[in-house]
Amino acid sequence: MAEEKTGNPEQYTSQGILKTVFSRLKRNENLYLAFTNPKVVFGISLFSAVLLFALLGPYFTEYGINEFAGIGSPASRAAPSGEHPFGLTMQGYDVFTRTVHGLRATILVGFVGGLIASFIGLIIGLIAGYRGGMVDEFLMGLTNVFLTFPQLPILIVVAAYLPYRGIIHMAVLVGLVIWPWTARAVRSQTMSLKNEEHVALSRISANSTPRILIEDIAANMFSYIFMVFILQYMGTIMATVGLEFLGLGPTRGVSLGLVMQHAVQSGALYLGYWWWGILPGLFLMLMIFSLYFLNTGMDEVFNPELREL
Amino acid sequence: MMNSKPQEGLLSVRNLSKIFYSGIINREKTVGAKNVSFDLEPGKIISLIGESGSGKTTVGKLILKLLQPTEGEIYFRGQDITNLTSKKEKKRYYSKVQGVFQDPFSSFNSLFRVDRIFNMIFRIFMPEVGKSEQEDRILEAIREVNLTPDLLEKYPHQLSGGQLQRLLIARALLLDVDVLIADELISMLDASTRMGVLNLLLDICQEKGMAILFITHDLNLGYYLSDTTLIMYEGRLVERGGTRKIYENPVHPYTKMLFESVPGVEERWDRDEDFVPEEIDKIVREFYDNHEGQGFSEVEEAHHVLFSEQKID
Amino acid sequence: MGKYFGKKLIIYIITFFIAVTINWLAPRFIPGDPVTSLLAQYQGPAAGRQMLETRLRTLFGLEGSLIQQYINFWANLLRGDLGRSILQFPREVSEIVKNNIIYDIAVLLPAISLSWIVGNKIGAMAGENEKIDRYIMPLFYGFVSSPYFWFAIIVVFVFAHSLGWFPTARAYGAGVRPAFTLNFIIVFLRHWFLPFFTMFLVGLGQWSIGMRNMVIYEIESNYANYLRSLGARQKLIRNYAFRNGVLPQVTGLAIQLGQIVSGAITVQVVFDYPGLGRLMYQAVQQQDFFVLQGAFLSLILMVLAANFLIDIIYMFIDPRIRLSYSEEE
Numbered sequence: 001m002a003e004e005k006t007g008n009p010e011q012y013t014s015q016g017i018l019k020t021v022f023s024r025l026k027r028n029e030n031l032y033l034a035f036t037n038p039k040v041v042f043g044i045s046l047f048s049a050v051l052l053f054a055l056l057g058p059y060f061t062e063y064g065i066n067e068f069a070g071i072g073s074p075a076s077r078a079a080p081s082g083e084h085p086f087g088l089t090m091q092g093y094d095v096f097t098r099t100v101h102g103l104r105a106t107i108l109v110g111f112v113g114g115l116i117a118s119f120i121g122l123i124i125g126l127i128a129g130y131r132g133g134m135v136d137e138f139l140m141g142l143t144n145v146f147l148t149f150p151q152l153p154i155l156i157v158v159a160a161y162l163p164y165r166g167i168i169h170m171a172v173l174v175g176l177v178i179w180p181w182t183a184r185a186v187r188s189q190t191m192s193l194k195n196e197e198h199v200a201l202s203r204i205s206a207n208s209t210p211r212i213l214i215e216d217i218a219a220n221m222f223s224y225i226f227m228v229f230i231l232q233y234m235g236t237i238m239a240t241v242g243l244e245f246l247g248l249g250p251t252r253g254v255s256l257g258l259v260m261q262h263a264v265q266s267g268a269l270y271l272g273y274w275w276w277g278i279l280p281g282l283f284l285m286l287m288i289f290s291l292y293f294l295n296t297g298m299d300e301v302f303n304p305e306l307r308e309l
Numbered sequence: 310m311m312n313s314k315p316q317e318g319l320l321s322v323r324n325l326s327k328i329f330y331s332g333i334i335n336r337e338k339t340v341g342a343k344n345v346s347f348d349l350e351p352g353k354i355i356s357l358i359g360e361s362g363s364g365k366t367t368v369g370k371l372i373l374k375l376l377q378p379t380e381g382e383i384y385f386r387g388q389d390i391t392n393l394t395s396k397k398e399k400k401r402y403y404s405k406v407q408g409v410f411q412d413p414f415s416s417f418n419s420l421f422r423v424d425r426i427f428n429m430i431f432r433i434f435m436p437e438v439g440k441s442e443q444e445d446r447i448l449e450a451i452r453e454v455n456l457t458p459d460l461l462e463k464y465p466h467q468l469s470g471g472q473l474q475r476l477l478i479a480r481a482l483l484l485d486v487d488v489l490i491a492d493e494l495i496s497m498l499d500a501s502t503r504m505g506v507l508n509l510l511l512d513i514c515q516e517k518g519m520a521i522l523f524i525t526h527d528l529n530l531g532y533y534l535s536d537t538t539l540i541m542y543e544g545r546l547v548e549r550g551g552t553r554k555i556y557e558n559p560v561h562p563y564t565k566m567l568f569e570s571v572p573g574v575e576e577r578w579d580r581d582e583d584f585v586p587e588e589i590d591k592i593v594r595e596f597y598d599n600h601e602g603q604g605f606s607e608v609e610e611a612h613h614v615l616f617s618e619q620k621i622d
Numbered sequence: 623m624g625k626y627f628g629k630k631l632i633i634y635i636i637t638f639f640i641a642v643t644i645n646w647l648a649p650r651f652i653p654g655d656p657v658t659s660l661l662a663q664y665q666g667p668a669a670g671r672q673m674l675e676t677r678l679r680t681l682f683g684l685e686g687s688l689i690q691q692y693i694n695f696w697a698n699l700l701r702g703d704l705g706r707s708i709l710q711f712p713r714e715v716s717e718i719v720k721n722n723i724i725y726d727i728a729v730l731l732p733a734i735s736l737s738w739i740v741g742n743k744i745g746a747m748a749g750e751n752e753k754i755d756r757y758i759m760p761l762f763y764g765f766v767s768s769p770y771f772w773f774a775i776i777v778v779f780v781f782a783h784s785l786g787w788f789p790t791a792r793a794y795g796a797g798v799r800p801a802f803t804l805n806f807i808i809v810f811l812r813h814w815f816l817p818f819f820t821m822f823l824v825g826l827g828q829w830s831i832g833m834r835n836m837v838i839y840e841i842e843s844n845y846a847n848y849l850r851s852l853g854a855r856q857k858l859i860r861n862y863a864f865r866n867g868v869l870p871q872v873t874g875l876a877i878q879l880g881q882i883v884s885g886a887i888t889v890q891v892v893f894d895y896p897g898l899g900r901l902m903y904q905a906v907q908q909q910d911f912f913v914l915q916g917a918f919l920s921l922i923l924m925v926l927a928a929n930f931l932i933d934i935i936y937m938f939i940d941p942r943i944r945l946s947y948s949e950e951e
Contacts, residue, residue, distance in 0.1 A: 141633065147877065148637045150925050152884030153902065154644065157918050160906045161648045197415040201477075204373050204408055205429050206400045219420055241769050242888050246903050260772065264892055269790050274779045281772030288767035 034301045043294025050287040054107055057100030065101050065254045069094040075272045087275035090266045095259070099280040102256040106284065109171045109240045109250070114233035116175025121182025121232070122225065126213045128183065129190025140187070146180040152242050159248040167250050170240060178235045182228050189221045196220075223302050230295050234288050241284060256280050316387035319520050320349040320372070320406065320488050325381035327367050340544040341367035344605075345381070347539055347549060349488055349520040354510070356531035356552070357524045358567070359541035365524045368541070369492045372522070373408045374399070385488075404434050407481040411493035413473035417465035423473070424461040426480050434484060450479040454509060471502035478509060485517070492524045507534065528571050532556055540564050542593070546605070550612030560614045562592045630933050634926045641922045645915050646695050704916035709908050715916035718901065723920060725793060726897040729817050730886055734875075737825030742871055744826070745833025746864050749841065759834065765827030770885030774820045774892040781816060788816050791894040817893045821886060832874055836867030869940055876932040879925050898924075 034040050063069045070088050072078045078088035086095035128139035154177055159165060162173075193199065194217060202212045218225065243249055244257025245264075263269075263277040327341035342364040349355060359365040370376045372383060374393065382391045385402060393399050410416050417423060427447045431438055438446070448458055454475040465473060474494060481489050491510065495503040511534065514521050523534055531538055531552065538555050540548040542563040548555055559565045566589050596616075603616035698705070704715035748755040765773065782790040794809050840846060840863035849859050887899030894900065898917045905914035 141636070144633050145637045145640060148633065148880065148926065148929060149641065150880035150883040150921065152887055153918050153921050154641070156887075156902055156906065157645060157648050157914065160914060197410045197412055198418040200370075200373075200375055200408075200410060201416050201426065202418075202429070203375060204403055205426075206396065206403050206433050207429060215421075216418055220418070238769060239884075242771070242884060245769070245771050245888050246891065247907065257769075260775065264771075264775070269775065269778045269783060269892075272779075272783055274783075277775040278772070278779065281769060281775065285764065285768045285772060289764055292763050292767055 034298060037297045037301055039293045039297030039300065041297075043290045043292070043297055046286060046290030047294065050103075050283055050290065051107070053283065054100060054103040057096070057103070061094060061097045061100065063094040063097045065098050066093065067097075068092045069097075073271075078273060078276075080275050086279050087273070089259075089262065089276050090268065090271075090273065091262075095276055095279060098254050098259045099256070099283065102254045102259050102280060103283055105167060105250060105253055105255040106237060106240055106244070106257070107287075109167055109174070109255075110233055110237035112168065112171035113174040113178075113236035113240065114229060116172060117179040117232045117236060118182050118225070118229045120175065121179040121184075121228070122186050122218070124179070124183040125186025126190050126218060129187040130194055130209070130213060130217065132191075136187075139183070143180045143183045146177070147184070149177070151177050151239055155239060155243055156246060156248060159243055165248065165251045170243070170250055171236075174236050174239050174243075178232065178239060181235070182232055185228050186221070186225070189224055190217055193217045193220055223298065227295055227298050227302075230291050234291050237284065237288065256284055316384060318348045318384065319351050319386065321384040322347055322368070322372065323382050323384070325368065325371055325383065326379050327364075327371055327376055328379045340364070341376075342371065342541075343544045345541075345546045347537075347546070349522060351487065351520050352514060352518040353537065354514055354521045354523055354535040355537045355539060356535040357522055357539045357541060358526065358528060358531050360526055362543075363541040364544035365526075365541050366492055367544070369408065369490045369522065369524050372488075373406065373490055374402070400434060404484055405486050406488040406490070407484060407486045408490040408492060409474065409477045409481065409494055412497055413470045413477065414465060416477060417473060419465050422462060422464055423468065423476055426476065427461075427483060430480060430483050446483060447479075450483045451476075453482055453513070454479045455505075469502070470498045471506060474498065474506055475509065478506075478513070482513065482517070486519065488520045488522070490522045490524070493526070494523070495530075496525070496527075510534070528567055540567065545615055545618070547615040548613070550608075554609065554612045558609075558612070560608050560612075562596045563589060566592075626937060627933070630930065634930060638922060638926060642696070642699065642919065643692075645918055646692060649911055699919070704919065705912035707910055707913050709910045709913075715912050718913060719898065719916050719920045722896050722898050722901050722917070723924070725895065726886070726899070726924070728814060729821060729895070729897065730882070733818050733821035734825060734882060737822045738829050738871070738875060741826045741829025742833045742864075742868060745830035745835075746837050746860070746867070748830060748834040749837025749863070749867075750860065755834065759831065762827035762830050765824050766831060768824065769888070770820065770824055771888035771892050773824055774817070774889045777816055777820050777823075778892065781819075789813050793896050813895070817889055817895050820889050821882070824885065825882065828878065829871065829874075832871055833867055836870060837863050840864075840866050869936075872932060872936045872939065876929050876936075879928055879932075883921065883925055 070078075070084065070092055072088045072090045072092040078084075078090065078092075080087040084094055084096065086099055089095055089098070124139055124143065128136045128143075155173060158173060159170075162169060196216075199212060199216045202216050207215075240249070240255075241257040244255040245261045247258075247261055249255040249258050259280045260277055263273060266273075268274075268276045323346045325345040326343045329339040329341050331337045331339070345364075345368055347355065357365045357368060367376065371378050374390075378391060382389050384390065385406065390398070390402055393402060418425065424447070427443075427450075431443050447461070451458055451461070456472060456475050456479070460468060460472060460476070468476075478489075494510070495506050498506065507530070510521060510523070513519055523531070525531060535552050538548075538550065538552045539546055540555070540561065540563065542561075547561045548559065548564045555564065556568070559568055597618055600616035605613055605615050608614050702716055704719065707713045707715055707718060710718070744754070744758070748759055768776075778790055782788045789812060791813075793813050794806070841859065846859050846863060849862070883899075886897065887902060889895070890897045890899035891903050898921045901917040902914055902921070905911070905917060
């Protein structure tokens with residue numbers, strides 16, 4: 001009982017803070033609103049469906065990604081059938097298998113890349129927003145420069161020279177290019193939060209700046225950071241798929257963009273192999289679609305003005 | 310009231326100025342505070358009175374080192390603390406000088422329980438103090454502000470503004486500070502709670518011998534609380550002196566206007582034809598022009614007025 | 623006002639500088655250098671190899687110290703010399719780029735402008751009209767969630783393959799030579815349409831969504847409520863809401879240019895349609911490094927120029943910029 005009165009120091013470790021934020025969220029009415037918002041529900045459901053598809057898909061097929069599964073031409077023979085729900089490629093590979101495995105690779109790159117981008121953007125945004133002055137000007141200048149770059153061309157130019165492109169390489173590369181958006185968003189939030197009096201109180205308590213940034217500022221924009229991460233993830237995936245489509249994806253294995261590149265290269269478009277070109281991309285589209293809804297829904301929850309009455 | 314030697318006082322402010330610049334290429338200047346000087350003494354409450362934009366909050370922030378002055382010095386116990394760099398020095402300063410702000414709800418990080426502010430104090434300033442000793446001290450501080458220990462487990466949104474402000478005062482007591490900067494401490498509290506908190510301030514000022522800078526826009530409060538009054542207008546200190554003296558004999562036109570514009574509770578609406586608040590700026594300029602060269606000078610003992618602007622720019 | 627442009631120009635110059643540097647730096651990242659990897663394919667006598675190596679080193683600018691190479695690179699760039707294509711040696715890269723950039727502009731300029739204008743209109747309508755919002759917005763969300771090239775693939779299948787209305791690829795048929803004849807123009811337009819249509823639709827979705835959100839936000843704002851309480855007609859309020867909502871859309875356009883151009887690259891590959899995008903793609907496939915460099919730099923220049931253009935336009939429509947420039951970001 002005596003413990004309770006003064007709180008426990010563990011509360012202020014990083015796990016402690018995370019625990020506090022989550023327990024606070026549990027009691028939070030916003031969370032309730034979030035889970036009853038139709039957009040959020042729809043978004044989460046669809047996203048989970050795609051995710052499940054990617055995770056479990058490989059168990060539903062007996063073919064390898066580069067394994068000959070049947071004769072792939074003419075198109076009528078390669079069309080989707082009971083045995084090959086997504087049809088065959090011209091070379092005779094099973095499209096379902098390749099889609100499912102490719103989706104995994106793409107999701108992985110997107111996720112890691114998104115984390116990297118969010119992390120970089122978060123740190124830069126926090127520092128720029130909190131410090132202000134020359135530091136802010138410099139960091140924002142840097143951010144603006146990166147923002148002006150068209151992403152794919154830069155990625156192409158660097159990726160073209162990499163001798164080996166592993167999944168992690170890709171993730172890091174993409175993450176390093178698309179962080180600016182996060183930095184900007186985090187910075188503006190930081191700038192409004194830093195004027196709150198609890199930040200001043202922390203300062204006159206001689207609290208260390210990293211702790212202030214984490215406890216007083218970042219922790220108070222948790223929902224915002226989450227939404228930002230989702231958007232970054234979407235951006236990373238789009239960029240990754242683009243690279244893959246141009247033949248600059250992971251060197252080994254199969255990826256979603258690569259499957260579609262093969263389709264286009266093989267002239268699938270002329271010959272009518274629509275399942276080969278369209279189906280793999282469909283899942284990507286669905287995933288991003290779901291995330292848009294999730295994000296819009298969450299935006300409505302946290303910014304009541306946008307709610308439809 | 311003013312020591313000629315700032316080294317002898319508790320906390321002294323000399324020629325303190327803060328200019329805000331906006332933008333990097335086209336630097337626009339805003340004067341936050343200009344040439345402000347006064348002393349804080351133990352056991353005395355000083356009111357800093359002004360409207361929004363007068364610079365009173367800026368002065369508070371400068372003393373609390375939330376802002377860095379562009380000119381001037383701040384002395385604490387004889388030491389010039391205007392430019393503190395090391396963490397240790399800052400900690401030492403904050404262990405003796407603290408503040409309480411206007412918005413009680415904004416002063417607490419809503420994600421944490423209210424006792425976080427106390428734990429922060431121990432963690433940073435007194436890490437050597439043992440757990441049970443910490444509890445005792447916190448309970449003691451709570452008692453002194455007339456609160457009960459069960460509040461400690463609550464979250465900020467579960468408490469009232471008055472309770473939160475008391476907790477913030479308790480925090481300062483925990484540190485046993487010598488100087489407390491109270492910035493619009495009660496403006497966001499209901500009328501009924503205000504007196505409680507104000508009286509608390511008076512009590513601790515007397516009992517602990519704390520120096521309190523009470524920043525407010527409310528003249529009545531200033532009169533109720535303080536021995537010395539400072540009046541600020543447009544970043545400048547325009548009148549300074551014993552509270553009684555100023556209230557009975559305001560000299561600066563802005564001070565006069567302040568007194569004119571306070572509706573008394575007993576009075577009814579009564580238009581004073583001579584008095585037009587919108588023209589105060591013009592009136593002040595005229596006043597300065599008429600008294601050119603007199604600067605900040607004595608009107609009577611312990612009563613100074615700004616008669617003209619010194620040409621510093 | 624001058625400061626507004628000054629600041630933007632500095633950013634653009636720095637951006638270009640960094641882009642050029644990355645461009646220059648990238649080939650030097652590969653272990654070994656591009657010359658060695660090219661030489662690995664050489665099958666002839668040793669003496670010839672020596673000559674080739676020297677020649678290649680000169681061509682690549684790989685002689686002299688690193689600083690020297692860098693300066694040379696810039697010197698050439700400022701002269702407009704983007705090097706020569708390795709594959710189509712000795713054809714100049716700048717010439718190849720010039721031929722391609724026309725197609726980029728032909729597709730992108732109308733696609734971007736039209737989709738922005740029409741998209742804003744539709745978005746504004748959706749902001750007010752529940753029905754439009756409910757039925758059209760999800761469709762547009764679908765558009766926006768699609769990778770550009772995937773969308774292009776669908777467009778090809780539907781309009782070119784199934785319906786046969788348009789050809790599937792290239793800028794003009796195999797046996798046709800470009801000329802200002804009516805015949806050619808028709809052929810050109812037939813081939814041009816689908817790439818244009820793809821870029822148009824995705825952009826349409828994007829701007830509609832953006833504008834819709836803006837309009838909703840504006841309609842609920844204080845000034846709108848105030849006007850309403852004064853008895854202003856909905857049309858007037860809509861007007862104000864629209865004009866205020868357009869501003870961030872213009873900035874949004876500048877920000878999105880990079881994305882759009884990136885998307886255009888992949889679309890060009892799908893349609894095998896000429897342009898800097900397809901050029902870069904082929905250059906990567908064929909390891910024609912100079913073409914890659916040249917195309918990349920031209921692309922960056924194009925984007926920066928477009929950005930600058932938008933900044934100028936923005937200055938005219940946002941009175942705040944004209945009256946007082948203050949960095950509020």
